[in-house]
Amino acid sequence: MNKLLEVRDLEVSFSTYVGEVKAVRGVSLELDKGETLAIVGESGSGKSVTSKSLMRLLPSPMARIKNGEILFEGRDVAKLSEKEMQDIRGAEISMIFQDPMTSLNPTMTVGKQIDEVILKHQKVSKAEAAKRSVELLALVGIPQPETRYKQYPHQMSGGMRQRVVIAMALACNPKILIADEPTTALDVTIQAQILDLMRDLQEKTGTAIILITHDLGVVANMASRVAVMYAGKIVEVGTVDEIFYQPKHPYTMGLLASMPKLHMQEEQLMAIPGTPPDLLDPPKGCGFASRCPYALEICLSYQPEHMRCSDTHQAACWLLDERAPKMDDTVGWRERSLT
Amino acid sequence: MKRYIGMRLVYLLITLFVITTATFFLMKQLPGTPFDEEKLNRLPVEERQLLYASYGLDQPVYVQYVRYLANVVQGDFGTSFTYKNMPVKDIIANRIGPSALIGLQAVVLGLSIGLILGIIAAYRHNSAWDYFTMFIAVLGVSVPNFVLAALLQYYVGLKWGLLPVAFWDSYENSILPSVALSVGVVAIIARFARNEMLEVLQQDYITTAKAKGLTNMAVVMRHAVRNSLIPVVTILGPIVVNLLTGSLVIENIFGVPGIGSLFVDSIKMNDYSTIMGITIFYSAFYVFIMLIVDMLYSVIDPRIRLASGGE
Numbered sequence: 001m002n003k004l005l006e007v008r009d010l011e012v013s014f015s016t017y018v019g020e021v022k023a024v025r026g027v028s029l030e031l032d033k034g035e036t037l038a039i040v041g042e043s044g045s046g047k048s049v050t051s052k053s054l055m056r057l058l059p060s061p062m063a064r065i066k067n068g069e070i071l072f073e074g075r076d077v078a079k080l081s082e083k084e085m086q087d088i089r090g091a092e093i094s095m096i097f098q099d100p101m102t103s104l105n106p107t108m109t110v111g112k113q114i115d116e117v118i119l120k121h122q123k124v125s126k127a128e129a130a131k132r133s134v135e136l137l138a139l140v141g142i143p144q145p146e147t148r149y150k151q152y153p154h155q156m157s158g159g160m161r162q163r164v165v166i167a168m169a170l171a172c173n174p175k176i177l178i179a180d181e182p183t184t185a186l187d188v189t190i191q192a193q194i195l196d197l198m199r200d201l202q203e204k205t206g207t208a209i210i211l212i213t214h215d216l217g218v219v220a221n222m223a224s225r226v227a228v229m230y231a232g233k234i235v236e237v238g239t240v241d242e243i244f245y246q247p248k249h250p251y252t253m254g255l256l257a258s259m260p261k262l263h264m265q266e267e268q269l270m271a272i273p274g275t276p277p278d279l280l281d282p283p284k285g286c287g288f289a290s291r292c293p294y295a296l297e298i299c300l301s302y303q304p305e306h307m308r309c310s311d312t313h314q315a316a317c318w319l320l321d322e323r324a325p326k327m328d329d330t331v332g333w334r335e336r337s338l339t
Numbered sequence: 340m341k342r343y344i345g346m347r348l349v350y351l352l353i354t355l356f357v358i359t360t361a362t363f364f365l366m367k368q369l370p371g372t373p374f375d376e377e378k379l380n381r382l383p384v385e386e387r388q389l390l391y392a393s394y395g396l397d398q399p400v401y402v403q404y405v406r407y408l409a410n411v412v413q414g415d416f417g418t419s420f421t422y423k424n425m426p427v428k429d430i431i432a433n434r435i436g437p438s439a440l441i442g443l444q445a446v447v448l449g450l451s452i453g454l455i456l457g458i459i460a461a462y463r464h465n466s467a468w469d470y471f472t473m474f475i476a477v478l479g480v481s482v483p484n485f486v487l488a489a490l491l492q493y494y495v496g497l498k499w500g501l502l503p504v505a506f507w508d509s510y511e512n513s514i515l516p517s518v519a520l521s522v523g524v525v526a527i528i529a530r531f532a533r534n535e536m537l538e539v540l541q542q543d544y545i546t547t548a549k550a551k552g553l554t555n556m557a558v559v560m561r562h563a564v565r566n567s568l569i570p571v572v573t574i575l576g577p578i579v580v581n582l583l584t585g586s587l588v589i590e591n592i593f594g595v596p597g598i599g600s601l602f603v604d605s606i607k608m609n610d611y612s613t614i615m616g617i618t619i620f621y622s623a624f625y626v627f628i629m630l631i632v633d634m635l636y637s638v639i640d641p642r643i644r645l646a647s648g649g650e
Contacts, residue, residue, distance in 0.1 A: 057549055082555075090552035097550075102543040107565050107640055116561075117551045152641040168551070 004175060004208055005031040010068035012053050022279050023049045025232035036209040038219040041229035044276060047212045051178045055093055056085050091121040094169040098181040100161035104153040110164045111149035117171045136167040141197060159190035166197065173205055180212045195221055216259055220244065228252050231276050231287030238313035248315035250292045294319055351626045358622040363407065366614055367400050373420035373609045417612030427616035437507055438597030442583035444517035449524025457532025462559055464537060472529055479526025488519040488592045505594040516593040520586055524578055531574060535567035569640050576632040580625045
């Protein structure tokens, strides 16, 4: 019971005009104090929806948590009242968004925007909040914080705005920081700075980070554990080393194989052929079966359970079943990439 | 900022000059004279010439134009042809009060109700309240305000006897015309505010604000309203001018002695100096309000402050 966050069988659906889109289909994950968990997957795999549902920030009434529990320090977030949820947002769990150019209010000074979080969650005067905001700006490495405090977002660069967003997220020392593709919209040089900053701040504050990304480079840099998502499910979860060096799920292998490498001889980049399944009508069996070079007959009709590979490593794939034929780790993908 | 306002004032003068010129020559194309044709025909030719000459109407149009312009520059807008020897300036000054009062009340009423309706409609998107607001908005735009005026007069004025039906004796007289005028404003503003709010509520910074743990109320009031006001301010300019300078029909129905009715009368009577006076007054007011609106932008939206060189 010492897990900070425990998600069990989370199911999230969006009702649309054409029907119900099952964006998240039974996700379970855990987060310890102070650790960094990366959730990777391609667009539409449900990683952002999962993270937003942890804070209950999904657009209602279109999106709905249909099933499952989100236990934050033992309390089920999914069942809290809106008022109780507001006390958690920004104070206990906070979030950094993808695009710093649009995630700050253009008509409010950045200082006021940081003050707001502090005033909401801490019993301090406006002057104290302002003082704390300036300190936060300095903490996230913004020069001349007093001047910047009075400026509007449009007077700052993208990297600087993302620093402001981070300052805002950390203002109340949250226990969990959800970073939803925090560097995707930034220049490569700025990306590295922002990641460094996040790592530094994590060391100082001991905040646990859930890092949502599709950039495996970022994962290798930041995370201690990785969860790989595909078609609304977690297909594999393990430590960074396990995922990068002993991937068990063919999708994870495909992801790793499609990363360009410096020593690569071939000119063509490897891609996973096909497209993810339509979540309006999700497949009966494994979501990846139709694209999987190793797919067995059973994969098409039955969902694989999570199978333990080690204490920290699990993957949901029929190939790991003891009755399955043994596969040669790499052949399948290499054959694909050459055709 | 000073430089910007200075520039705007120069443009304002140029605009006024163009409008004055165009109106003057168009007006001279109107058939007839300011005088009663029948009585005029009974006058001997010499006396008729004298009459024309005393008003300067015997001169070619361009001479009249230059003279008029020279007078206007000196602040003299001439005297009315219909109201004997009354300076146009005084006539407008006498009539502006009632028009401004009902106009101002209609703007305040229309703007506040419209904004409230629109904001709540957007916030409760696709709810009964939303549909109700949009129903009001469509009704307000499509039902002419004189129909509503007649209904108000009949029910509120006559049947229930709550407020005077017409004329201009006390403050109560201004209420019904203001209400009748404001309905159109409510409709336009509500629709605009709703659409803008819906747009703004989709923005990332609204999610950021929610992620801070702010209450829904705080998110809407502090983050959404101000950002959705920017386009609303744009349409506010023309609305304010229209209302403050009087609605012809409404003033007529309620017997309000305002500028609208004066304008119509002056055109019917070929009262040249009054037509010109009111036109210049209208346009000056319009251009001035537009300037205010543009300055309001920079108050609401800090990004515009920079663009105009304020920083």
